[in-house]
Amino acid sequence: MTDTPASPSGPSPRPAVRAVHIPVLLKETLAALDLRPGMTVVDGTVGAGGHSRKILEAIRPGGTLIGVDRDSMMLRLAAENLGESPDVVLKQSSYAELDAVLDELAVPAVDRVLVDLGLSSDQLADRERGFGFKAGGPLDLRFDVRHGQPASELLRTADVQQLTDIFRDYGEDANAHRIAHAIVQGRSKSPIETAEQLARVVEQASPGRRGDTHPATRVFQALRIAVNEELEQLKRLLGDVAPRRIRSGGRLVVISFHSLEDRYVKDAFRETERWEPLTKKPVTGTPTEERLNPRSRSAKLRAAVRR
Numbered sequence: 001m002t003d004t005p006a007s008p009s010g011p012s013p014r015p016a017v018r019a020v021h022i023p024v025l026l027k028e029t030l031a032a033l034d035l036r037p038g039m040t041v042v043d044g045t046v047g048a049g050g051h052s053r054k055i056l057e058a059i060r061p062g063g064t065l066i067g068v069d070r071d072s073m074m075l076r077l078a079a080e081n082l083g084e085s086p087d088v089v090l091k092q093s094s095y096a097e098l099d100a101v102l103d104e105l106a107v108p109a110v111d112r113v114l115v116d117l118g119l120s121s122d123q124l125a126d127r128e129r130g131f132g133f134k135a136g137g138p139l140d141l142r143f144d145v146r147h148g149q150p151a152s153e154l155l156r157t158a159d160v161q162q163l164t165d166i167f168r169d170y171g172e173d174a175n176a177h178r179i180a181h182a183i184v185q186g187r188s189k190s191p192i193e194t195a196e197q198l199a200r201v202v203e204q205a206s207p208g209r210r211g212d213t214h215p216a217t218r219v220f221q222a223l224r225i226a227v228n229e230e231l232e233q234l235k236r237l238l239g240d241v242a243p244r245r246i247r248s249g250g251r252l253v254v255i256s257f258h259s260l261e262d263r264y265v266k267d268a269f270r271e272t273e274r275w276e277p278l279t280k281k282p283v284t285g286t287p288t289e290e291r292l293n294p295r296s297r298s299a300k301l302r303a304a305v306r307r
């Protein structure tokens with residue numbers, strides 16, 4: 001984009017386009033990042049650039065934002081929202097592959113890394129991959145369709161025990177075994193290829209369930225975590241990549257939405273020879289934010305300084 005207006009502190013981000021996602025814990029994230037002009041910051045889950053727009057404002061002039069996302073659709077939204085500028089670099093990659101991204105840019109170490117895990121509201125609205133089961137579409141659930149297997153393939157091949165483990169561990173679903181059994185029984189007659197088909201099977205296997213949350217919500221979350229190997233990616237970031245690529249005195253800020261993710265972050269920050277935690281307890285949303293942005297209800301932010 002060449003028409004981005006220049007200013008003494010660098011081009012300012014354009015008005016937000018199309019993205020429906022509202023960044024969670026924005027004020028709290030910026031406080032934890034403690035940014036200054038000139039810093040090099042990685043937004044490891046740049047999404048549509050909600051957090052990154054504010055990060056850019058704080059690190060200009062002289063700073064660099066490296067925005068990473070596994071999903072090319074999200075990177076297109078980020079590019080539109082952040083505008084083309086020499087201080088913004090966007091890369092399709094997992095944050096767990098940050099070494100390769102930074103090596104390619106010849107950046108040995110960075111000042112800050114942010115990851116805001118999980119799914120963007122913009123992906124929920126996408127009918128191509130079945131993220132939002134109410135929107136429908138083929139049951140894929142991968143952020144990056146170039147790698148791994150679609151969720152429909154997992155449902156075609158996994159046995160009852162494997163599916164039960166996924167729904168129980170990643171979906172925290174008390175009905176895990178029953179749903180897994182219904183899938184395996186039903187698939188011999190008709191394979192589950194779409195989000196609508198899976199939502200129907202889950203509904204039928206969850207009799208008498210009431211409440212705000214559709215019974216399929218947890219099952220879709222669990223399958224998404226499984227096909228994207230989300231916990232493995234986080235483990236690699238925490239245990240290996242972030243300690244190596246964040247400079248001494250730099251910071252890592254993680255926003256998680258699942259109890260297993262939060263436990264990994266808490267445990268990693270207990271390694272006191274590597275990290276000095278800035279949050280004893282996770283930071284959560286205010287009642288006002290939770291009312292305005294329901295996604296923030298399960299958000300937990302933890303931050304630490306690299307020693």
Ligand SMILES: C[S@@+](CC[C@H](N)C(=O)[O-])C[C@H]1O[C@@H](n2cnc3c(N)ncnc32)[C@H](O)[C@@H]1O
Nearest residue numbers: 023045047048049050051069070071094095116
């Ligand atoms: C909650 S959204 C981020 C929203 C962003 N902070 C904003 O304010 O617009 C999470 C994003 O992380 C991406 N993502 C998930 N796992 C990833 C991974 N391992 N590496 C890079 N991006 C990932 C998803 O594609 C999604 O765009």
